[in-house]
Amino acid sequence: MSPEDYVRQAYRCILRSDFAEAILCFEAAISESPGDAEVRYRCSITYARNGRLDKAIEHALAAVALDGSKPEYTLHLQHLQALTLVHEAKGLLEAEGKGSKNPYRPITLLKEAVMLDPLNGDAYVWLALAYSRMNEHLQAIAALKEVISLHPDDAGLRQLMKDLQKSLQKYMQ
Structure with missing residues (x-):
């Protein structure tokens, strides 16, 4: 053939x-x-x-x-690379209690994923969670605002935003 x-x-x-x-x-x-x-x-x-x-x-x-x-080839590759970085960061965040050597590594990976694929909503959500775990609530809220702009009707994201804002208020007290 x-x-x-x-x-x-x-x-x-x-x-x-x-x-x-x-x-x-x-x-x-x-x-x-x-x-x-x-x-x-x-x-x-x-x-x-x-x-x-x-x-x-x-x-x-x-x-x-x-x-x-062909830009579609490059965009596709960047999308795949971003997915890989998000997957790696998620693994690090989920294993966080097991003695992570560098607690900022997931943030670095997720920021790179967002740069590669600015439309990857999961990258923003995980970045917000990673920032929140480091008590960097303002950055967490900023990351979550980005994903909400991509998915304005997502009730789960709005609830997560409320939770992050509460965490910030508690942290400020």
């Missing part, structure tokens, strides 16, 4: 929600035409939808390396 045939087959698999088979088709297309940035990009998206960030980033990096002129 030609690379185009494999890509068509991959999309048929995606329409059937058979993402594992779609990935195999994309990988076959890449084997036939390893220099095709578009196929790498599409394969990366499918890996990401399947929760395989490691492989998604591998193919996104390849797509950017092959054709750095």
Whole structure:
């Protein structure tokens, strides 16, 4: 089969929600035409939808390396990198009671995630929580204001804002 045939087959698999088979088709297309940035990009998206960030980033990096002129490739790569940073920061925050060496590391990771993907709401929420844990409530509120501007109708975010404001008031007393 030609690379185009494999890509068509991959999309048929995606329409059937058979993402594992779609990935195999994309990988076959890449084997036939390893220099095709578009196929790498599409394969990366499918890996990401399947929760395989490691492989998604591998193919996104390849797509950017092959054709750095397409902004969608770069934006996709940045989005994936931000997801990875948020995941790492969440792990550090959840393991916080187990003797974290650098309590500011999650904040650093989350700030980098926000820079890479300013539309990543999870990054802002986790950044707010990380700041709050460090008793940096003003920064927590600022981070939460950013995500509320992205999701103005989210009642959970508004409740979190009220909780952070209460924490700030208690801290100020």
